[in-house]
Amino acid sequence: MKSNWKVLTLIAILSSAVTLAAYNILGFSNPNRDVIFNEASMPTITGRLASLTGNGNAAPGDFSYAAEAATPMVVHIRTTMTRTVRQQQMPDIFREFFGDEFPGGGGGGQPRRQQGQASGSGVIISKDGYIVTNNHVVQDADEVEVLMTDKRSFKAKVIGTDPLTDLAVIKVEANNLPAITLGDSDVLKLGEWVLAVGYPLDLESTVTAGIVSAKARKIGILEQDFQRRQQGQTQGQGAEERQQVDTPLESFIQTDAAINPGNSGGALVNLRGELVGINSAIASKTGYYSGYGFAVPVSLVKKVTADLLKYGNVQRGYLGVRPVELNSKLAKDNNLKVGRGIYLEEVTDNGAAKAAGLQKGDVIVKMDNQPVDSDAQMREIIGRRRPGDVINVTVNRGGTERDFKVELRNRNGGRDVIKKAEVTASSVSTLGAELIDLSAAEARELGVTGGVRIKSIRDGKLAETDIEEGFIIVKANGKNVKSQKDLQAIMSTTKEGEGLMLIGMYPGSSRMYYYAVPV
Structure with missing residues (x-):
């Protein structure tokens, strides 16, 4: 999103390759684990928080207590990724920064492999190595490295992601780590002092201070690419079905604490050193700090993180x-x-x-x-x-x-939580594509009993074939495919090296196409 005043951007540092806004759900481990957080216990603060100026106004005082309390719990995250770049798929928000001359900025061209690195921050939330960060910091990462403030380095595994809130949980194999205390973002007041802790611009741990400028701020950064990817998904659906489509949840804490690229996933803390938000985005003309940053409130962080660890996916209630x-x-x-x-x-x-x-x-x-x-x-x-x-x-x-x-009800109209195993995935990870089940109306129009449409192609097996976006899969390895669940079942029984034969059509054509996909 760009205007005469500002550009809204996610704030992970990227090099060699841009982290595309291709959201997916990654693998989970130990999905039934209950997460135990360090909840705020309102410790006594011995340091001076503020003083009064001659005219009676509050002036900032010593922030060292909060800085010392929070800094050891905030880590540096470095990721590497290898992806197939399909140039026409670069999101508009990144093209505005880099232009058509940057790899992936122009239209057309053949898919090609590209290596890249990204850098961001994360916050330790449990002593046994669970860390919360932003989805856009770790999405599509081949490797994730976590560097502690004491210079120790760990390989990390992505446990779960939630693109709709731009949150993710990763895990390092370590014990007795310093875990941050979670505060209460609901009681934050406008004008209250907060500190941003992270690794901006690939620097060492950095602390900046500012105030809470606004709450429940919606800036549209998560919705921009989501809306582009969702165009046409609700065609043929009724009003009730449309209401159950998940959309990004933006309700940011806005602050004027200096936040720069690399702060993504870092901590926003109050003067007790308690976590009140996860830094996610900035409003800027240049892509660097020029006034305001935005953080996901800890009230959402606690719920999303607990869901990812316990259920394997985020449980969402619907009002209807x-x-x-x-x-x-x-x-x-x-x-x-x-x-x-x-x-x-x-x-x-x-x-x-x-x-x-x-x-x-x-x-x-x-x-x-x-x-x-x-x-x-x-x-x-x-x-x-x-x-x-x-x-x-x-x-x-x-x-x-x-x-x-x-x-509240679940997306199926029931009242029970829906575990990951019961959710039809929106993409098959090895294929590297976003898939959508045909609606009943679409199937009738095409003269088929069902099928799966390829909404977008990213990095993966499909990018290595001539298959194009919009293709509708009706059979795989000779078996009917009416839904993503059917396709997943067929793929689960396909042995490595056997390959996958996809049969289907393109909209507006009655011709059947055959594509051999290595799996």
């Missing part, structure tokens, strides 16, 4: 509504008796909201007694919960406030 932020025009056009809140443009059938009694035209003004003024606020509150959790929702209906207890 189409929300619109209320403004004066919308209020006037609909004769509403309230000026702020979330207007329910649609309440889906068989959804959690409708089951609880919410109606189209209601205005959500509170959730769990917290005022809700923006979509980002609402989605952050819901994003901390799981299917089956009950949330208190206050709506304004015809000028009168009413309270409802809403039991």
